[in-house]
Amino acid sequence: MDIVAPIIAILFTWRFLLSLAISVVLAFLLAQHFGLVASFFTICIGVGFGAIWQGRWLSGLALFEPAQAQLVSKPIAFIGFAFIGAIWGGLVGQLFGSTLIGALVLLAGVTLTGAWFTLVLKLHAQLFKLILVAISLLIGFFSIYVYGLRQV
Incomplete structure (x- = not known):
């Protein structure tokens, strides 16, 4: 059983x-x-x-x-993307040994997503939302270095 x-x-x-x-x-x-x-x-x-x-x-x-699209408040989205930025940016930065590469990979992801929405899906992504995502990803990524969590 x-x-x-x-x-x-x-x-x-x-x-x-x-x-x-x-x-x-x-x-x-x-x-x-x-x-x-x-x-x-x-x-x-x-x-x-x-x-x-x-x-x-x-x-x-x-x-x-x-x-159907679900509405998410901007503070919750900001916290979620900051967490994603900390995890993925930290992982990429650690794998390549460079903080700059980790940040550039996160920004490239936002840029490619905006290009996908505009060129392929023919939906014009709002610039404010893309900037919010980019800033929150970078803040989450750099919070690892501010709080010294990279050495853990």
Whole structure:
């Protein structure tokens, strides 16, 4: 009877586990040619895709079905993006050994997202929102260095 709970959990989360398994196999193949950084980011993308796929299924949406936009207050968005900036900027800065590269990767992400919305989706992203995201990512990233958490 102890085996039933894990089997039920696997049946409910198979979307996440499938994308994780595919990303691990792909990461193993990429590590042979491109190194550990490419394989690490491949696993991160697979985990993110699996979480989105599983979350959309749990909310009753198909994978590519458009969803209604949820409004998020600016302070909550700022705190969330600051946390993301601390994690991803710190990780990239640590992997490449440069604070500047970590900050530039975060800014490149915002720039590419704005370009994607404008050029591909034909939606004009509001400049204020992109600036808010960029500033909050950088504040979160540089908070690691202000509070001395990089040495931990």
